[in-house]
Amino acid sequence: MKKIMIINGPNLNMLGIREKNLYGKEDYASLIHLMQDEAAKRGIEADCRQSNHEGDLVDWIQEAYFKEYIGIVINPGAYTHTSIALADAVKAVAPLPVVEVHITDISEREDFRHISYEAPYCLDQIKGHGFKGYVEAMDEILEHQEKA
Ligand code: CA2
Numbered sequence: 001m002k003k004i005m006i007i008n009g010p011n012l013n014m015l016g017i018r019e020k021n022l023y024g025k026e027d028y029a030s031l032i033h034l035m036q037d038e039a040a041k042r043g044i045e046a047d048c049r050q051s052n053h054e055g056d057l058v059d060w061i062q063e064a065y066f067k068e069y070i071g072i073v074i075n076p077g078a079y080t081h082t083s084i085a086l087a088d089a090v091k092a093v094a095p096l097p098v099v100e101v102h103i104t105d106i107s108e109r110e111d112f113r114h115i116s117y118e119a120p121y122c123l124d125q126i127k128g129h130g131f132k133g134y135v136e137a138m139d140e141i142l143e144h145q146e147k148a
Contacts, residue, residue, distance in 0.1 A: 001045050004138060005064040006035050008050040009057055009077030023103050024130055031131055035073075038135050042142060044070065054079055054086065061089040064096065071097040071123075071141035073134055080106070080116045087117040094121065097144045099137035102127040 008028070016027030032048045039046035047069070049060055057076060064072050072093075079086050080100070090098050098121070105128030106113040119125045124140055126133040 001043070003045045003047050003067075003069045004039060004141060005060060005069045005072045006032075006046050006048040006134065006138075007057055007060055007072060007074040007076070008048075009075060009079050010052040011077055012075060013050050013052070026131060031134065034131055035134055035138070038138065042138070044142075046138070054083055057083075058085055058089045061086070061093055061098070065093040069096070070145055071099070073099050073101055073137040073141070074118075075101045075103070075134070076118065080118065081112055082117070084117055087121060090118045090121040097123045097141045099123050099140050100125040101129075101133045101137045103130055103133065104128060 008031075013028050015023055015031060016025055028050065035046040035048055051057060057074070057079065061072060076083065076086055080102070100116060100119055100122045102125070106116070107127065116125060123144060124137070126137050129136060
């Protein structure tokens with residue numbers, strides 16, 4: 001079965017526990033269930049991972065490439081705004097499609113959240129759509145694959 005990798009970065013394991021006004025009341029486990037259910041409906045498998053460590057995210061991006069996943073949905077958390085290593089990793093696996101997702105609309109938040117180092121190398125950036133944004137990102141990867 002085709003696999004898609006869903007990567008969540010630092011602090012996203014805190015979903016539904018803290019800052020519910022910002023990120024919602026659903027927890028990380030419910031995000032995994034959502035993605036696995038929606039992937040199954042589309043005949044693919046969602047391999048969901050979360051880490052608070054930058055190097056893990058780089059390793060997983062490379063793994064998705066070497067193991068021939070169909071694409072990556074990634075919410076890099078705060079590493080979005082700081083990590084050239086992540087940007088380089090996304091650039092290095094091209095043309096593997098990577099879609100960046102943010103639960104909140106980062107363009108409406110603090111100035112330091114407006115920059116994304118990896119966005120220039122991503123197929124798209126989806127922001128402010130909550131958990132639904134992850135499903136939209138998966139669909140973009142599937143549509144992109146059909147065109148290829
Ligand atoms: O909006 C997003 O999805 C973010 O990627 C979330 C990051 C933030 O640094 C980005 O600027 C935007 C933070 C993730 C923290 O997640 C938490 C979830 C619940 C409680 C506390 C933190």
